[in-house]
Amino acid sequence: MAGVWKSYGARSVLRGVDVTVEPGSLLGVTGENGTGKTTLLRTMVGELLPDQGVVHRDGEIGYCPQETVVNHLLTVSQHLELFRVAYGLPDTGHARELLEVLGCPDAMRQRAGTLSGGTRQKLNLVLALMHRPTLLVLDEPYQGFDWDTHRRFWRLARKFRDEGQAVVVVSHLLDDLQHFDTVYELRDGVLRKGIRHR
Known part of the structure; x- marks a missing residue:
């Protein structure tokens, strides 16, 4: 700029x-x-x-704002699938790897609204990174x-x-x-x- x-x-x-x-x-x-x-x-x-x-x-740009962009009614897995489609990715493998690296591999079936604030932020971050910007x-x-x-x-x-x-x-x-x-x-x-x- x-x-x-x-x-x-x-x-x-x-x-x-x-x-x-x-x-x-x-x-x-x-x-x-x-x-x-x-x-x-x-x-x-x-x-x-x-x-x-x-x-x-x-x-490509990956942007992670301070405020999470997650929908509290969707599960972690549903978020990954939604963003996979938006990014045009073949699968969610990279996103799952990132969640594992950040220390929350077992949250896939949980709704975002039930996650701790820290885990919601991990998901927020992964959604910005999963398309390898x-x-x-x-x-x-x-x-x-x-x-x-x-x-x-x-x-x-x-x-x-x-x-x-x-x-x-x-x-x-x-x-x-x-x-x-x-x-x-x-x-x-x-x-x-x-x-x-x-």
Whole structure:
């Protein structure tokens, strides 16, 4: 994205943002609450149109928002089948493998509404990853994860990066900074490389 501006009424949230996410990179975005991190990601994936500037995308995109996209009445298996059809995949094998990697292989017959918050978030994440997108855009994707699943997530993120996928993760945890190849801070509508110490 280049020269991207986005405003809500008189409030400018993004002010001329420039960022390129290269294949095989793991990029972190940090910033205080309310600085526009989610707006940045939604503009990046095409959910929001910029007021000014250009957003260029190559290949498939996988987007995991903070709010889960699951239907509480459907089982985990039904979610995988629904998204398999939407993505045009031959089967749900990769999605099931991802669920196993994240530590919930036995939830297939459970309705999403009966799952714990952490397990719902695992399903939310898998739905964004199951079609092997070239760009992964993840907005604090580990909400509700326990420490073991948190570590599993980062192993998975590094695996995707090493396989040539581009991965963007919004995080507010200082411990996460070690995992990124590059870290950006969104502050006053401007995206800057590195973290400003206060």
